[in-house]
Amino acid sequence: MVRKASVMKVYKDQYEEYERRHNELWPEMEKMLKDHGVSEYSIFLLEETGQLFAYLHVEDEALYARVSETEICKKWWAYMEPLMETNDDHSPVAKELKEVFYLG
Template sequence: MIRKGFVMKVYEDQHEEYEKRHDEIWPDLVEELHKHGARNYSIFLDKETSQLFGYVEIEDEELWKKMSSTEINQKWWSYMAPVMETNRDDSPVAKDLKPVFHMA
């Protein structure tokens, strides 16, 4: 199992909408995430900075990378683009974080 942490940013006036969209996450997307080895996926919001911290456990880096090209993921990115910082392809602007401590 590989632990991944990353940060993204939601627009300041879109905190509630971001949370609402995740409360109503599409079952097809969750199924695809599982197929691509994702488990124990969480996203946290710092309301003061609008920064999001994501954490996910994956089985395999190569399998995880393939998730981004799935049709359902591309659709989700387009759906989320109005509420958060994104790249030209609608993917979230995300920065991977280096793990420095873990206690089991």
């Protein structure tokens, strides 16, 4: 199992909408993530700054890397684009974090 973490940013006036949309995650998005080896996925919000911390477990990094190629992922990115900092392709601006400590 591979642990992955990244940071992103949601606009301060969009916190509630961001959370609502994730609480109503599309079933096809959930299925696609699980089909690409995601077994756990959490997102935390630092309210003072809008910074999001995403943490997930994946079976295989190569399999997970193909998530961004799926149509449902691209549709989700377009749906979330008004709420957060994004790249030209609507993907979230995300910085991958390096793990420096783990207590298992």
